[in-house]
Amino acid sequence: MEGDPDTAEESRNTSSVSSGPDTLRHHGDVDAEPGLADFAVNVQGDAPPAWLRARLAATLDDLARYPSADHDRRARDAVARRHGRTPEEVLVLAGSAEGFALLPALQPRHAVVVHPGFTEPEAALRGAGIPVTHVLTREEEGHRLDPAAVPADADLVVVGNPTNPTGVLHDGLRALARPGRVLLVDEAFADAVPGEPGSLAGERLPGLLVFRSLTKTWALAGLRAGYTLGDPALLARLAAPRPHWPVGTLGLEAVIACSEPHAVAEAAALAERLAAHRAHLATALAALPGVRVQPGVAPYLLLGLPAGQGNRIRETVRRTGIAVRRCDTFPGLGPDHVRVAVRAPERAAHLVEALRGALVGVPV
CATH class of the missing domain: 3.90.1150.10 (Aspartate Aminotransferase, domain 1)
Structure with missing residues (x-):
């Protein structure tokens, strides 16, 4: 009105x-x-640490074989231990970008992306013909998100925490989780913040997906390695269009290595x-x-x-x-x-x- x-x-x-x-x-x-x-x-x-390079080099003799289900299971086990989850709540990705490319499989009716923010999720959604609404944060308010600004009928909400490029860590993201909505929190840089404050990686909220990347902290941008955490049924929907062997042997080994206690x-x-x-x-x-x-x-x-x-x-x-x-x-x-x-x-x-x-x- x-x-x-x-x-x-x-x-x-x-x-x-x-x-x-x-x-x-x-x-x-x-x-x-x-x-x-x-x-x-x-x-x-400029390069992964020496111990990680050695760990990856040790798997090179396995490259003649296809990535195995056992290797994937061990990667999911390692991530689950790292975040206090079960292996069924982990989906190993060829980098977070693969996860964003899978978002259209969730078939949202009203997708919302919080901006300024990483643009790849929106590009993937729009490329599939899915309309996107922006929720814009403002410089005069420190680019902090007011959860009340997210439309109530949004059935997919994408937000970075901390957000790229503003660097802001948002409070109150739990309030965005609700039945009938997928809340995707991109935590690509969470492990680069002391204590990982505000992380939802270990939480079980309705419709929550948390994306994590290993490429930034471990200088693995050329390898592509990451994972998502969430309810197994939701992960199955997200993974439905994936081809066989979506993550290579080196990527799986990187996920295991970077999730072990000494690496954390x-x-x-x-x-x-x-x-x-x-x-x-x-x-x-x-x-x-x-x-x-x-x-x-x-x-x-x-x-x-x-x-x-x-x-x-x-x-x-x-x-x-x-x-x-x-x-x-x-x-x-x-x-x-x-x-x-x-x-x-x-x-x-x-x-x-x-x-x-x-x-x-x-x-x-």
Whole structure:
């Protein structure tokens, strides 16, 4: 009804989709061309740790055989122990991207994606002809999600926690779970936050799916390894269109290795280091004229740049040999936003100085 304040508030927080499929499928690896210092991709390290490389190399002699059901079972067992679940509540994936590609199998009638957020779930849904509604968070509110902004009739809700690219950890996501709705929480970066606060990986809520990725913390982007957690019946619906042997032998072994207690402890120690590096980088960037640093917890930072200057600044930084992630491909953000990966202070200093130089003479 015209003039209804509730209706006005809903329209302010939700929108029909406007981004094109090409834009939705732009990811940071496109920005990080060879030869550039990579602050565009959120993978930690230049290669997997030596112990993990040795573990994977030891499986190479098995590549003449098809991936086995026993190997998959052992991977599900390892994940289940890691999160206090049963093996039946685990589905091993060829990276979270495979899980997003399977979402159309759930046949949602009203899919909602919280934005700014990772765009691959929406791209997969739209590619299957499924309409998508955006629920937009706002910078002036710290990009925090108000669960009441999600339409009540949504039968699929997708949200990142922490969200990419804002780095925000949302409270109150449990309130979004209800019978008749699938709540997909993308926790690709949860293990990079000390203590994994807010994780729903160990919880059993109606319709809950939790996606986890191993590619960021363990530098395995080229291998593709991850998993989803949820009710076995819901996992069966999600997996229905998969081909036989969807996850290769190396991927299965990576899931086992990275779920073992020593690996979980190593990831926790890395998360502590990343938190310290994040704080250092955020302080340095916030001191630059006209740069706004979005508060958050993830191993990346969302930056606001002086109005109308984002593209020029990004290209100037690129000419110095540094790649940052453009953010106008994320619904709700524009060309004056960039995302930068957290790196150790000695590497981050080059980014700070490049931005400082690019800002000279820019009106703020």
